[in-house]
Amino acid sequence: MIDHLRRYMPILDWGRTYDRKAFSNDMIAAVIVTIMLIPQSLAYALLAGLPPEAGIYASIAPIILYAIFGTSRALAVGPVAVVSLLTASAVGQVAEQGTAGYAVAALTLAFLSGGFLVLMGVFRLGFFANFLSHPVIAGFITASGILIATSQLKHILGISSHGHTLPEMLGSIFAHLNEVNWITLAIGVSATGFLFWVRGNLRPALRKLGTPPLISDILTKAGPVAAVVATTLSVWLLGLNDRGVKIVGEVPQSLPPLTLPGFTPDLLSALLVPAILISIIGFVESVSVAQTLAAKKRQRIDPDQELIGLGAANLGAAFTGGYPVTGGFARSVVNFDAGAETPAAGAFTAVGLAIAAVALTPLVYFLPNATLAATIIVAVLSLVDLSILQKTWRYSRADFTAVAATIVLTLGLGVEVGVASGVTISVLLHLYKTSRPHVAEVGLVPGTQHFRNILRHKVETDPALVTLRVDESLYFVNARFLEDLVQKRVTNGCGIQNVVLMFSAVNEVDYSALESLEAINHRLKDMGVGLHLSEVKGPVMDRLKRSHFIDDLNGRVFLAQHDAWAALSKQNGQAKAAE
Template structure:
């Protein structure tokens, strides 16, 4: 598909392909991959047309913005991204975050609102590219999986609730669950029952299609591919049926709100806003959208890549997603990321390379040029039904039960994230979830697990004296430190040792087993020095065993080993043989 320039040798192309992956997969592109990619593109395009319109509605933008955000970004990701199946474009959670962020700086329906959306995409893209260039993908790890699961669950509830106004045909507003529900109840007198019939029917039909159409078609003898295509085309069928109903019966004159005129054109060239006030107001939301979108995108990409024994480069993914968002900013879109449902559809449909995304973009461009007049009478209720059916699959309240059974700390993080997102809004919810995760991590590591161990009889293995029947020496205390030592937990170890050796027993030696210690920072070094001096004054020796090479290298650069009131042993068994005297058996408690 791509022919390398005669001025580029293989070594140079290989180097460039690390940053422009299309140069890698493009060289081996063949007719078989082309066929598979085009089939996948047809299926994904059919699904994306109504989905893109619906997510633009969710973001508070004109429907064409959803299609625009699905063309240039897909092409740019295909050039710079590393996943062969990830499908980039508007997604529900990012659309909700977009509406929440730009709703605070501009009024929906105004030119300023659209400019704010472009600016948000620009800031998000720039932040992602910078993270990729400086290899900062690890920062996304500050969003733990329980927090992400809680946030997505709460977002799914908020998104579905926000669409009830379109199903009911009422004018409602709000960014939190109480605000939305209160506004809906306050406007119940405005209910348009024709809209309700259209919306409820479309919702029920889409739920049935998602769960039952594919097995029904297979029972009737349809091939797996045909059944899959027809199932993915379910939203299109709902769009066609309800649009014809509105047009045929003139329902738009009876209060049914419709999409209306959609520009019949390719994505326009646009410019984001660069005013300092606008950039400052959107910077933090852009960072949150970038991190959340990256986490969602990478998790999907890694899952799909593992199924074909492929790999992705997270740092290059940052650049690919950043380029996609920058493309959206200059072509009339809004922030995008890799979507779960469309990526799975792309993968299941047989996409071989990112070229499937390019063909999808071409299909959407054709739709933008030729099909937009056909959605003039499309009711907003149908788009709302599409969103509700899509996002309710994201709601997983079972995460509360699972985390409660496994870890109270993780449960607290999930519950707080869900509650704060629903009650205070998506930005406060996810920021609080991150803060709670970091605080819980600091709390856990501030009290590291330290086990006093003894020798398992007849072996050279040491185990916790409270869990196993082991041999011990009353004059020897062996402590296995199961955490790296740093400023948060350094004093904890000091206090623990002080309490253990002043407990009225004749301890003559203390051995710290460092087999699980990967790092000792300067604060921890000072604590070790304090422990050493205190034990020395008490006539007790301090020894180390099983110290890892990098930790030993760091300790050798200080005076700690020179002042150590004891020895450093290669293994804990060596320390036992050298220091143990009066051995007594100890049963597990």
């Protein structure tokens, strides 16, 4: 019973060995991450089209729930840029921003996402995330970063604009340039420049001055807080809000409220597909970060349990005034670098954010939206990696096509189309690659028992014997390809008496492929050519024996390819006769 509970509640595992040292390290990490998350949470709520307090609410209960059910000891869960953008895009289709219906739709989106993730975790379906290839994910995140940064320009300029695609956003911005508020622009540009400088130069500068590493890290992570304090004081002291500078305004001074998602059929059906896409994207991003950080400490995570942990976090957000969340790259790296030992660091961060929600929210009344926009821009531009285009172009034109298509579709048609196209392209790319399996004709390396590609190596061959090494599993997509390849090779070759299919790399043969093998066998038999198999793996042979294929085989099954060569090669027979 206890072991079963540990499977679904990892806190029962690491909690048994929790000590004072771990507590100290977790507290230090929590302080650093809390300082970072206060302005970031407000900013991401703005990006999602929600009131700023929703960002803090989404960073409290979800973190605690993940600490109970998650397996990563460094992952920091909460609002992230890409998921916030996806939320704004999905919820904006069913409700108008600023209305009660918009907030309810965001809660419903978190509820659907959480439920979907939990179900995937219970049924151990984490492998579905593998259908999104890394190049496609990189392309989508790059395009999303560009969209997010562009969407925040209106706050930097102090204008009103709209749009969900890059052409719409840019067109709207250019149409409203005559409305630029120059004071807002000065605040936004100054805050952006300062944050970029802090990110790249403050830590080295402090280290040169002899500042201890821990203090340097804390001060660097507190850069956004410094920008928030400076710009808020400027607006308050100079009365800049009366001169057109848009501010956050009143933020409720309270702990996260108990809320209910909407359960109307129309709302659920409208948000179901976006919720699934958000879940998959969030899970892929989260588990990638978690696995990377776990490997650095020789720890491991359970992807299926991560689904449950992230699902619980999203369900928590749905009932406490938040919106969809996932594990964030930046905050998780900060949490790890700050020395977090266990998920308890996240729980302590939640306590710090709860204190901020109760005690500090009045202090952000005069916080300009331009500063929050600057925080978002600086954070998301680190996600933009256009070099992926050059890398994939050099390595694989097919991968380049997938990345380029994902970027173009996301920028041109919106994030939902971009995500859907990314999934579709990933699957189609896999099907395309496996539909044309690599099949090499091989010969014997002189003086050895090894067989290699005749186009790459100097090998011994026999004109009466053709050996084809199949380097992929055989299934319905590529079965006919092998059938046609064997037919073409035998038809074009004169004097061929035997064909050997070398199955050393074949892990699976489905029923469609079995039918193709039977067709090959019958055709070769009619031509007076023997069909043989070599190096067939045990599970594959077990399945083949369940059919009549082995009994009807117009040839033999050899344990090793060299055995087939010894038995079938005329050259080998002539050498033995000469002896």
